Amino acid sequence: MSCIFCQIVAGKIPSEILYQDEEVLAFSDIHPIASTHLLIIPKRHIPSLTHLSEEDLPLMGHMVNIANQLARREGIAESGYRLVINCGKQGGQLVPHLHMHLIGGRRLTDELG
Ligand code: AMP
Ligand code: ZN
Numbered sequence: 001m002s003c004i005f006c007q008i009v010a011g012k013i014p015s016e017i018l019y020q021d022e023e024v025l026a027f028s029d030i031h032p033i034a035s036t037h038l039l040i041i042p043k044r045h046i047p048s049l050t051h052l053s054e055e056d057l058p059l060m061g062h063m064v065n066i067a068n069q070l071a072r073r074e075g076i077a078e079s080g081y082r083l084v085i086n087c088g089k090q091g092g093q094l095v096p097h098l099h100m101h102l103i104g105g106r107r108l109t110d111e112l113g
Contacts, residue, residue: 005097009043018073023059024066026102035105036074036081040067046098049087067102076104 007013009025016028018038029037040063046052052060064083071077081104086093092113 003097005041006045034103036076038102040100047096049085063100082108
């Protein structure tokens with residue numbers, strides 16, 4: 001099992017887990033770029049956004065819902081936040097296991113890249 005996020009799911013690499021259920025895990029990003037920087041991932045290995053199938057759409061909706069709940073829990077629901085999914089090399093995806101960044105707690109730049 002070479003995927004770093006699958007190893008986090010399996011508990012083989014430590015992480016600061018903030019939420020989990022049967023399908024989804026959320027944990028703190030190891031190199032946060034803001035006071036809130038979490039990752040929300042499917043427990044099942046899906047390499048990237050481009051590998052999603054129609055059957056995965058409820059899972060994606062579930063992940064967005066969890067992100068919103070975590071934003072409320074982190075106290076940034078009112079001030080605002082950003083959900084980011086990098087996809088592929090030119091999209092800036094470094095870890096090849098689908099993940100959603102939840103970033104907030106400061107005024108983020110207007111640029112998206
Ligand atoms: P991306 O560039 O979208 O693939 O983002 C990958 C993210 O995973 C980066 O923000 C990293 O800081 C984060 N990351 C990498 N390894 C770990 C880890 N072991 N625990 C938590 N976050 C990690
Ligand atoms: Zn994986």
